[in-house]
Amino acid sequence: MSVLPPPAEKASYVQRMFSELAPGYDRLNRVMTFGMDEGWRDLVVETIAPLANGRALDVGTGTGDFLPLLTAWMPDGIAVGLDFALPMMQAGLPKVAAAQARNQITAPNVQVASGTAPAAGTAVFVGGNALQLPFPDQTFDVLTTGFVLRNVTDIAATLREMWRVTRPGGVMACLEVARPEQPLLRAGHWLYFQQLVPIIAGAFGGDRQFYTYLPQSARHFPPPPELAKLMQAAGWEFTHYRLLGLGAVALHLGVRLA
Numbered sequence: 001m002s003v004l005p006p007p008a009e010k011a012s013y014v015q016r017m018f019s020e021l022a023p024g025y026d027r028l029n030r031v032m033t034f035g036m037d038e039g040w041r042d043l044v045v046e047t048i049a050p051l052a053n054g055r056a057l058d059v060g061t062g063t064g065d066f067l068p069l070l071t072a073w074m075p076d077g078i079a080v081g082l083d084f085a086l087p088m089m090q091a092g093l094p095k096v097a098a099a100q101a102r103n104q105i106t107a108p109n110v111q112v113a114s115g116t117a118p119a120a121g122t123a124v125f126v127g128g129n130a131l132q133l134p135f136p137d138q139t140f141d142v143l144t145t146g147f148v149l150r151n152v153t154d155i156a157a158t159l160r161e162m163w164r165v166t167r168p169g170g171v172m173a174c175l176e177v178a179r180p181e182q183p184l185l186r187a188g189h190w191l192y193f194q195q196l197v198p199i200i201a202g203a204f205g206g207d208r209q210f211y212t213y214l215p216q217s218a219r220h221f222p223p224p225p226e227l228a229k230l231m232q233a234a235g236w237e238f239t240h241y242r243l244l245g246l247g248a249v250a251l252h253l254g255v256r257l258a
């Protein structure tokens, strides 16, 4: 049975869903991915290698898992996490604050915030919509986004908006679900993702309807080569992807040249 909302209701459904999932989101994420999601995010940040004084934006940041990784690379920079489900960011605040405190102890050149200027190595959460990012053109050096695109109402428009706020020479990295090509892996993936994940989520106190939405939304998401083409159409160049987690996840990269 499909639990996918009609397009006109998708944004409010997704916003409500993640707001309700927020308190248990991190724990369920670790369980569902066997802890691999942390390694995937590490890989993203190592791949884009932000400059020490860079500006990074994580679109659909959720509980902000990317932020400590980004600020660890950017002791003199700033990482902004944006999401439209405020409870997700609230749930992530203690984690991000703790990581930031650790960074400030270990980063030798960190400065203390004064006035309204952000402190060095700062992570901040901002409420906003990925389809209308509340930033001027060419604000960020690097942009990350993890497991967000299948939840937006317009993937192409979101990719264009990401391109708009990235400076020429800037890089974007996107993690999203994919489906393994190899038939046996594909069958195992279907069984796990479509059938077991909702049950596991229910056992861990998650809402089964929401964890049925997640695999179903993945079924309608463009496969990696098509997503690369959508990125190109949005202006991203040097687009490239690699598969992770036995083909269950794709990491796409793109560069804004001009």
Ligand SMILES: C[S@@+](CC[C@H](N)C(=O)[O-])C[C@H]1O[C@@H](n2cnc3c(N)ncnc32)[C@H](O)[C@@H]1O
Residues within 6 Å of the ligand: 014, 015, 018, 029, 059, 060, 061, 062, 063, 064, 065, 082, 083, 084, 085, 088, 128, 129, 130, 131, 145, 146, 147, 148, 151, 152, 153
């Ligand atoms: C599956 S979670 C991923 C969170 C985080 N990026 C991670 O890797 O764990 C998807 C997140 O995208 C957010 N999201 C979906 N559509 C959005 C939109 N149009 N604008 C802002 N945030 C959005 C949701 O609220 C949710 O927090």
